[in-house]
Amino acid sequence: MGTGEIPVNILTGFLGSGKTTLLNNILTEHHGEKVAVIVNEYGDINIDGLLVLHSDEDIIQMNNGCICCTVRGDLIKMLMNLLVAQHKGDITFDRIVIETTGLADPGPVAQTFIFDEALSSVFALDTIITVVDSQHIIEQLDSFEEPQEQIGFADIIMLNKIDLVDSSRLTAIRQRIHQINPTARLLESQHSQVALSDILDIYSFDLESKLMFDPDFLEVHHPHHHSDSVTSLSFIEKHPLDMEKLNHWMADLITHKGQDLLRYKGILNVEGMNERLIFQGVHMLFSGTFDRPWQPNEAKESRLIFIGKHLDQHALTKQFNQCLATRPLPLKG
Ligand SMILES: Nc1nc2c(ncn2[C@@H]2O[C@H](COP(=O)(O)OP(=O)(O)OP(=O)(O)O)[C@@H](O)[C@H]2O)c(=O)[nH]1
DSSP states (O other): OOSOSEEEEEEEOSTTSSHHHHHHHHHHSOOOOOEEEEEEOSSSSOOHHHHSOOSSOEEEEEOSSOTTTTTHHHHHHHHHHHHHHHHHTSOOOSEEEEEOOTTOOHHHHHHHHHHOHHHHHHEEEEEEEEEEETTTHHHHHHHOSHHHHHHHTOSEEEEEOGGGSOHHHHHHHHHHHHHHOSSSEEEEOSTTOOOGGGTSSOOOOOHHHHHHHOTTTTSOOOOOOOOTTEEEEEEEEOSOBOHHHHHHHHHHHHHHHTTTEEEEEEEEOBTTOSEEEEEEEETTEEEEEEEEEOOTTSOOOEEEEEEEESOOHHHHHHHHHHTBOOOOOOOOO
């Protein structure tokens, strides 16, 4: 939608489904386009922005709220600023990709490009792409409203993480999705690998189908209510962490609280290591891998976020602090 020339793609999908992985695939593919990226994160610290593999793309972080609620005004301002900067020759871009939080309703974000006359004359909504975690989506649909909205508004739905499910589960997911959104195109992927020609430059945003899903879509949108039961807790810590204590903590946490942990992720500073430890988890599925060395110009600090139900903030804070590496004893004089 929109009559402008600059395509906009909205990446959405529930927590941990593979949106940032898809964004990185888009950015690292050689398509010859310059992409301006807007990343909106749930929680109060920036982690995704630090995990995006960008070279000279312009990455804009929106951390002060959810893109579909309070920050919609900010989104308009940000897009306007991008246009001004492009006009002045400070930056150039051929496309905008917006990654929403895992708890966003993409409806209001799409609306921005329809209602705002100035924006809709410059931008054209290309596709709303919803990434689905095939391992967890059925339970997510049973428990939360957000995945229904994300699937309902999609033009393209990527059934991701198909390495973690069998074909009968995939059939059940397809049927469930078809009930919510019979018109979206379904793709299957592992690690969000799809041909970019299947998701970009399709211009499949279809107002009719959005109105079928939400007859009030063209009304001025009422604030979106997130699932009240979901909260987040984040840590930023300069003191290095002890790898062994961290492993024990995670093993214990996943065993006892895995069901409630919708998403946990972080970039950790581990004692004795020159590389960042990238820490990723969705429920019981957890991975920790060292990636690149810390750069001289970046703060060597751990950033960690938990998003989930019934988070015991006091206990988690205590457990996190117990993972700090033992401070060296002061030298005796
Ligand atoms: N096994 C498996 N893991 C995957 C696949 N796709 C992504 N992952 C992993 O799932 C985790 C979450 O992926 P992200 O791309 O960060 O997910 P996201 O949707 O951006 O997460 P949030 O922004 O936190 O909601 C990471 O550890 C990925 O490496 C897949 O197809 N199979």
